[in-house]
Amino acid sequence: MNLELRLLKSFQAVADHLNFRRAAEELHLTQPALSRQIQQLEEAIGKPLLDRDRRGVTLTHAGRFLYERVAGLLHDVATLAKETREAANGGRGTLALGYTESAMASFLPSLLRNLRRRLPNVSLQLRQEHSEQLAREVSLRRLDAAIISLVGQVPGIISAPIATEALGIVLPDHHPLTVKKEIPLPALAKEHFILFPYQVNPGLFSRIMSSCQNAGFVPNVIEEAQSRILAVNMVAAGLGVTFLSENLAYYCGQGTVFKPLKKPKPLMQYYLVEPANGENPCVAELKKLLPSPA
Amino acid sequence: MNLELRLLKSFQAVADHLNFRRAAEELHLTQPALSRQIQQLEEAIGKPLLDRDRRGVTLTHAGRFLYERVAGLLHDVATLAKETREAANGGRGTLALGYTESAMASFLPSLLRNLRRRLPNVSLQLRQEHSEQLAREVSLRRLDAAIISLVGQVPGIISAPIATEALGIVLPDHHPLTVKKEIPLPALAKEHFILFPYQVNPGLFSRIMSSCQNAGFVPNVIEEAQSRILAVNMVAAGLGVTFLSENLAYYCGQGTVFKPLKKPKPLMQYYLVEPANGENPCVAELKKLLPSPA
């Protein structure tokens, strides 16, 4: 009852040649061995597949049916083996990747474009979460990797810095500091700040808080915005000022001005985290495409 | 390098259970045998498929990839075996069937409908030819069977009568014989006949010629028509009379009248021919659906 691929290959060879001897030669077998294999196959199917006329072989109806399909099946098997090998090298399979909203607002779109180009047969499963949740998912191995902006002390994960972004400040266009080219952070000590809630981007929140403390003041947070665009609009409305990555300066439209900060600038730091004993080879490919940590 | 189905089935069982012992039990094997099969599979693929942690098994990236596809492949193999068995019983495969134009004008449409219903998975290859050509094609085994109306002496084929159709006569509606219920054939001795050319339907042609000879006259053929409808129209135009199967009497429209002939009626005889050593089991199924030779 057991179809074996060896038998199907032999059947295909016999059907190709309609001749046991030549088929056996092609298979690097002797003719008797091949005869037995075909008998075995016919026993497994339960019906004759070949008509052995004394001067040659013809296919029976069932034999023709099988012959028309065997090539496809054998091809499928070979393909499966090949693609599994590719999967081991990261060229196929699934990559479950987590990311923060801020990464998506920054370098992630171009990274994903490159990833698709380099690994066209890998199916991406993307998930946006906050940094802490992402780290937890990675440690549970429910994500193969994640790009986060805060690296906590979650066990079982390893992280590597991959990109920094300097923060600048968004001012209303009538603000006196707009005449300056770069703003020293202490000059903002008396401003009203519009920030994200801590939960939305804890990485950014912590960075800003510590930078301000180093600059000698505690920021006066008067509003919390749910998105960057909203924060910039609130600046335009004169409610206060807000921080923004330098490479997102183009977010600033009418009524606002973007200004870089003077060194030491607060920096937004991104990390790639992966499970400590992760083995998804797609992650290795991903790493090759990451922006340098410089 | 050789993937064998046995190895894939074993891999599937291990991946199902993530446990060698339980998988081995399901496969009716001992655990060491299974361990070696998996090693063998990994060697064939060239990459590890399982991570053997001391307290259980997890799939590697490549292992997950393979696992997602193995079930489909094994299903394909099982299906192929099952369908090949069905093919041997005539339930699958191809039936190359020839027929004459006259058969198609008579009982063939309903026969084909029944055939489709009974063998929905058999692909029909239909071909319309003249009887002689069909007999030749069957003897060359380029057709599995054919329905013809003239059985000649082509070697290598066997034929069986399957249906007779009594012929009637189509008269113009002003013809004096239309008052009769049945027409004796000799009464038509002086008529002008419209027939098919010999080549178009030699079976019909021969039948009519011999019937007329038995009735004591040689028909006066004045026209040859290429189709039944055309012949009936020519009768309506007053060019002569023509023969027509009784069950095709509904062909007669305005200007013509169909009359049965008095016994002995000339009969149209159909035969099923098949190769002498034909083995397409679909033909056996076809035979069960044929109209009785009565």
Place this chain on the structure above:
DNA sequence: TTCATTGATGCGATAAGGTTATCACAGCAT
């Protein structure tokens, strides 16, 4: 007839695959 060629068969050698017994390691309860 004689010979070449077809696929099938009997038999001994051998390789492939299975079982048994055992090992090394990890986690857990004592």
Place this chain on the structure above:
DNA sequence: ATGCTGTGATAACCTTATCGCATCAATGAA
């Protein structure tokens, strides 16, 4: 610590499947 249990791997042995060789029976050609 100390067994105890459960994990998969390994080694030795045995069974079975598969192979090649020699040969056979049937057919067609010379």
